[in-house]
Every structure is written in C-alpha cells, then in structure tokens.
Amino acid sequence: MGEKNVLVVRHLKKQIGAKQILKDVSFQAGLGELLAITGANGAGKTTLLRIIAGLSRKSGGEVIWNGGNIGYIAHQPMLYGSLSVQENLAFFAEMYGTMSQRRVQELLELVDLWLYRLEPAAVLSRGMQQRLAIARALMIAPALLLYDEPFTSLDADGRAVLRRVLAEYRPRTVQLVITHEPQHFGELGYREIRLKDGRVVEGGDRSA
Amino acid sequence: MPSFVRKAWLIYCKDLREEFRTTDHLLSTLVFGTMLVFVFSFALQLVEAAPEAIFPAVLWVSIVFMAILALQRSFAKEKDSGALDALLLAAGDRSILFYAKFLYSLTVLLLLEVIVVPLLWVFMGAAGTTVHMPLFVAAVFLGSWGLAAVGTLLNGITVQLPGARLLFPILAFPLFVPLLIGAVLCTQGALVGETRAVLGWLYLLAAFDLVFTIVPLLLFDYVLEG
Structure with missing residues (x-):
C-alpha cells in the first residue's frame, strides 16, 4: 500500500505488439505538486497518462495511487454532443454519485459556461468543449488530475480559466499535465518530467 | 440500488x-426494415x-438485417x-457497459420489431393464419435477446479497431447462425401449431441467450482494453 495522496510510478513498461512504448518510467508526485510531462511526439506521454488513469493496461512495473477519484482531461473533449452542457455534467456526476445542482452551477461558473448550460455540447466551440471537459473532471471531486495537452485549442480566456483551475485545485490534488508549452503555466511553479523514447530523461525518480 | 445496476441504468437512460433526441438513426433503420417488408412482399x-412456410424465414432475415x-x-x-x-473511467467495472449497451440494443430492436413485424404479417398475407401467440412472442423475444447480446459483445470487440463497420457483420453472421436456425424453427412451430416439436429449439435459444449474457461479465474487461 502506498502513502495516501502520493502517486508512485515505478519501472513502468508498456508494450504493444513488438513496439515498446514505455521502457522504464519512474517518478513520484505528492499532494500540491504540479508536474509538467514533456517530450517529443511519440515519447509515450499519453500512454503514461492512460495507464495512470486506468484506461490502458501496463506491461510491467507498478502504479500506486490511494488518493481517491481520478479526473482525466484528454486531448479530445469526450462529451456527448446531443446532450446539453448541464446534462453532460449531470450524467457523469450521477455516475460517480457526486450529483449536486449547486456544484454543477459552481463549476460551470468556474469555467465560464453557465450562460451556455442549456446548449447542446455539439454547438460549442472546441475551446468551450475543452472547458466543459475540465468542469466534468472537477465534478467528481478528484484527488488526482491528469491533463493531456489541455492548452491546445484554448484561446487566451480559456488558458486563463485553466490556470485558475490549476491554481485553485493545487492544494488538494496531485496534477500531471502533458504539455509542449510549459510557459502557459505562467507564474505557477511546476516540476518537469521529460520523456524520450519511453524513458524519463529529466526530472524523474531513478531511486524509485 | 447497487452501484453496478445504478450505473448500468444511468448509461441505458442516457443512451x-x-x-x-437525434432520431435519424432509429428512423433510417425503421425505413430500411419497412423497405425490406415491401421488397419481400412484392x-x-x-x-x-x-405464408406459414415462408413467413418465418422472411421475418428473421428482416430482423437480422435491422x-x-x-x-x-x-x-x-x-x-x-x-x-x-470518459465512460470507461466513470463505469469502473467495464462489464457495466456491456449490460447497459445490451439493454439499449434490445430495447431499440424490440421497438423496431413492434412496427415491422405486424407490417410483415399483413403484407406477407399471414393475417388469416392461426398462430400460437405465446410461442411466437417467446421466439421473437429470445431471438432478439440473443442478437442484442452477441451484437453488443462483438461491437465492444470491434469498436476500437480500424474498419469496425466492416468487421462487425462479418464476425456477427457465423454467431447468428445457431440463433437464426432456432428462431426460424420456433416461429414456424408457432404458425403451424407444432409447439411440442420445437420446444427443444426454444430451450436452445434460451441457453444461447444465457451464455452470451453471462460470458461478457468475465470477458468485457479484456474486450475494451485500450
């Protein structure tokens, strides 16, 4: 059993067919930490996040997380286009058993979408859909937040919303952000983990 | 309500x-089913x-295509x-998705049949035929149950593969064959009044349904592997 609210990744490996996507990835992240996972395309960043989220099976090593719900914001917004903004949030909140109308309103206000709550998700711009995806991840009271290139497709206002979320949720969560542009974190301090060819080449934990 | 049932029910209601809300798919499938009725009848x-000789085969060919x-x-x-x-994360146990999608598929299929089967009955000239209604309803229900269960399992297997829309019918047809044989013979038994002779086929349908409803509970976690 690992320590509560500490994410431990040890010697993680992932192989699909003959291709070894993750060769040996180890690091730790504790409560309040913001980790920027960087690296070239194909370095294994998204695979790493999907394994931590439980969406993909690992081939070796271990991921230890005992902290509670995991919020995952993927490259795609992962929304139901024919459902309204509010219905999208409510559906996932009910799935996790965290439904509260007041919370829905708070989160939609946080991501500046309250005025659009009755609009179908399909008619929103890509940036607005991404903000709704962020609200959906926050709806489940996450203790670990995983973001896959969240700044992509966000305009200046959207990036400001995301920075607000990163800052507001920092004290009570562990946050991992895949990004090619860590400069968007602005004044938020962060630790960088750089992946190359399925290995941590900078900022990892070699003793783990 | 246990979490498993509650989550499956929420996904089912959402589907x-x-x-x-976007009836285009349901409507296009219904139009396709109705066209099949007209083409067969002409x-x-x-x-x-x-009619009692050809109706069962025509009925099940129409249902399988729909x-x-x-x-x-x-x-x-x-x-x-x-x-x-997002749904996999929220569901946790992946077999929840199977049961939600299976129920959704069965509901849609039964809704389509409520319209298409009476149309076929009339247009095939079977209106004057006496029918053993409990056996007929049981055959249609158990046949549809099996189609929905096998279809949902295969859909889960193929959905993440390239060419899923082509793969699905190719993989589905061989598995539909035993179901189709049982369903056609039971339907014919209901039309000609030979209920006892086809009871074995009815049990086979029920057994087929049971297997393909329980097996995904063990398999679905691997089926939707990312």
Whole structure:
C-alpha cells in the first residue's frame, strides 16, 4: 500500500505488439505538486497518462495511487454532443454519485459556461468543449488530475480559466499535465518530467 | 440500488435519451426494415408459397438485417465523440457497459420489431393464419435477446479497431447462425401449431441467450482494453 495522496510510478513498461512504448518510467508526485510531462511526439506521454488513469493496461512495473477519484482531461473533449452542457455534467456526476445542482452551477461558473448550460455540447466551440471537459473532471471531486495537452485549442480566456483551475485545485490534488508549452503555466511553479523514447530523461525518480 | 445496476441504468437512460433526441438513426433503420417488408412482399407474390412456410424465414432475415444496422450504433456514439474513455473511467467495472449497451440494443430492436413485424404479417398475407401467440412472442423475444447480446459483445470487440463497420457483420453472421436456425424453427412451430416439436429449439435459444449474457461479465474487461 502506498502513502495516501502520493502517486508512485515505478519501472513502468508498456508494450504493444513488438513496439515498446514505455521502457522504464519512474517518478513520484505528492499532494500540491504540479508536474509538467514533456517530450517529443511519440515519447509515450499519453500512454503514461492512460495507464495512470486506468484506461490502458501496463506491461510491467507498478502504479500506486490511494488518493481517491481520478479526473482525466484528454486531448479530445469526450462529451456527448446531443446532450446539453448541464446534462453532460449531470450524467457523469450521477455516475460517480457526486450529483449536486449547486456544484454543477459552481463549476460551470468556474469555467465560464453557465450562460451556455442549456446548449447542446455539439454547438460549442472546441475551446468551450475543452472547458466543459475540465468542469466534468472537477465534478467528481478528484484527488488526482491528469491533463493531456489541455492548452491546445484554448484561446487566451480559456488558458486563463485553466490556470485558475490549476491554481485553485493545487492544494488538494496531485496534477500531471502533458504539455509542449510549459510557459502557459505562467507564474505557477511546476516540476518537469521529460520523456524520450519511453524513458524519463529529466526530472524523474531513478531511486524509485 | 447497487452501484453496478445504478450505473448500468444511468448509461441505458442516457443512451435512450440521445437516441430519441437525434432520431435519424432509429428512423433510417425503421425505413430500411419497412423497405425490406415491401421488397419481400412484392417479390414473394410472384411465387406460389403458403405464408406459414415462408413467413418465418422472411421475418428473421428482416430482423437480422435491422439488427446489424441498429446494433452497430451502441458503441459508435462513444467512439465518434471520444466519450468512450470518459465512460470507461466513470463505469469502473467495464462489464457495466456491456449490460447497459445490451439493454439499449434490445430495447431499440424490440421497438423496431413492434412496427415491422405486424407490417410483415399483413403484407406477407399471414393475417388469416392461426398462430400460437405465446410461442411466437417467446421466439421473437429470445431471438432478439440473443442478437442484442452477441451484437453488443462483438461491437465492444470491434469498436476500437480500424474498419469496425466492416468487421462487425462479418464476425456477427457465423454467431447468428445457431440463433437464426432456432428462431426460424420456433416461429414456424408457432404458425403451424407444432409447439411440442420445437420446444427443444426454444430451450436452445434460451441457453444461447444465457451464455452470451453471462460470458461478457468475465470477458468485457479484456474486450475494451485500450
């Protein structure tokens, strides 16, 4: 059993067919930490996040997380286009058993979408859909937040919303952000983990 | 309500809400089923055959083709919108998705049959035929149950593969064959009044349904592997 609210990744490996996507990835992240996972395309960043989220099976090593719900914001917004903004949030909140109308309103206000709550998700711009995806991840009271290139497709206002979320949720969560542009974190301090060819080449934990 | 049942019910209700909000798929499948009825009835008017002899085969060919169209929809919505990952995370146990999608597919299939089967009954000239209604209803229900269960399992297997829309019918047909044989013979038994003779086939249908409803509980975690 690992320590509560500490994410431990040890010697993680992932192989699909003959291709070894993750060769040996180890690091730790504790409560309040913001980790920027960087690296070239194909370095294994998204695979790493999907394994931590439980969406993909690992081939070796271990991921230890005992902290509670995991919020995952993927490259795609992962929304139901024919459902309204509010219905999208409510559906996932009910799935996790965290439904509260007041919370829905708070989160939609946080991501500046309250005025659009009755609009179908399909008619929103890509940036607005991404903000709704962020609200959906926050709806489940996450203790670990995983973001896959969240700044992509966000305009200046959207990036400001995301920075607000990163800052507001920092004290009570562990946050991992895949990004090619860590400069968007602005004044938020962060630790960088750089992946190359399925290995941590900078900022990892070699003793783990 | 236990978490497993509650989550499956929420996904089922969400799927139906989406289906009825954008009725284009349901409507196009219904139009396809209705066209099949008309094409069969015109074509078979040209040959001399007793309705009870050809009705069961025509009925099940129509249902299987409608099912192929309708069943592909169950996971396609998530695949197209990218919401499958979000749903997998929220569901936790992946077999929840199977039971929700299976129920959704069965509901859609039964709704289509409520319209298409009476139309076929009338247009095939079977209106004057006496029918053993409990056996007929049991055959249609158990046949549809099996189609929905197999279809949902295969849809889960193929949805993340390239060429899923082509793969699904190719993989589905061999598995549909035993179901089709049992369903056609039971339907014919209901029409000609030979209920005892086809009871074995009815049990086979029930056993087939049971297997394909329980097996995914063990398999589905691996089926939707990312």
